[in-house]
Amino acid sequence: MNPDDHAEGPDLIRPYALTGGRTRPSRSDLTLTTRVVAVADVVEDEPEAREIHALCVRPVTVAEAASRSGLPLGVVRVLLADLVDRGYVMARTPERERHRPDEATLRAVLARVKEL
């Protein structure tokens, strides 16, 4: 798919047609800040899957992959979950999703934000 296709006017395909109508991903561990990276070449000939796969050549977050693809987040999550299931993409969710930052981290963050 030409990336420019998304920039020009409304898409002619309803977004979830790209996922075979599925609106829920096959796995629930892909959060907005989960990082995904391509680890193997896609062999199937699915343009959208290839496009998403190409966006993950370097580790990116799910949110960033969705933004760059121009596809709705929900669609990208379904496609990414498929790629992870098939072993083309690896995913890692930050520990921070499970723990609040401690005092030392907060102080370091505060100092660095002030330096911005």
Added chain:
Amino acid sequence: MSATRVFGPAPDTLKIVVAGGFGAGKTTLVSALSEVEALHTEEEMTIAGTAVDDLNGVETKTTTTVALDFGRITLDPTTVVYLFGTPGQRRFSHMWEELVEGALGAVVLADTRRLTDCFDVIDFFEARRVPFVVAVNCFDGQSSHRAEDVRVALDVADPVPVLLCDARDRASVKGVVVELVELVLRLELSGA
């Protein structure tokens, strides 16, 4: 294949949620701090219900598209802050659950012309004990409202900082984030 070899060392990832009504300046605020051009992603959602968008008498199930703003700040090679902008009205609350999961805290961006747009998300943050600050966007650079008046109008408790800001101005937005991190630090130290 080990995850560490593929991804490198895990960066410390912090999440800040920016919530406000349409036109309150969320995209502008995220753009002011983000090192990448503030990115957009869209989420299709279905609204079952009544005249949610002031379309008189329209009572059908409608599909609408919600933009989610997304920005990134790399504080150092191992610490990254992600900013997520989301609409502040109840009908978008399905997105808030995931956004606040593990979030450092939130900024409620208030537009004094439409303060009611903030009520739902403030209720939500209070109920979930998500630390938040209220930033009043002064679009025209003049502070025709006092922060204290906004505090009273929004009925937020004393520990919640309410400050004026200019969402276009990097230094001003930085001040908002500093205020939020200081709040989270105070809460951490007080054991709250």
